[in-house]
Amino acid sequence: MADRDDFVRELMAVFDELPPALREAINYAPEPLDPEQLAALCRRHGAGNVVALLQLKLQRSQRRRLWTPPQPAPEVAPPRRSRAVRRPPAR
Numbered sequence: 001m002a003d004r005d006d007f008v009r010e011l012m013a014v015f016d017e018l019p020p021a022l023r024e025a026i027n028y029a030p031e032p033l034d035p036e037q038l039a040a041l042c043r044r045h046g047a048g049n050v051v052a053l054l055q056l057k058l059q060r061s062q063r064r065r066l067w068t069p070p071q072p073a074p075e076v077a078p079p080r081r082s083r084a085v086r087r088p089p090a091r
Contacts, residue, residue: 007035010054021045
């Protein structure tokens with residue numbers, strides 16, 4: 001369900017840029033559209049690349065969420081020198 005929610009969120013982000021006939025077809029659809037039905041509707045209205053663009057955006061955002069930046073290597077402290085003071089031998 002999260003994938004569909006993300007898809008709908010992306011669609012709403014570009015909704016105002018869609019052709020007016022396509023916006024009306026989406027608004028007045030008798031039932032909620034799944035991505036496949038939406039793709040067919042977009043192709044009928046001459047905006048076939050809309051769904052491909054949305055899917056590409058979703059794939060990129062998922063990759064960004066999964067990617068973690070490399071962790072810096074732990075710093076290695078140099079070996080410690082002994083702080084013992086050498087005393088001359090007792091006579």
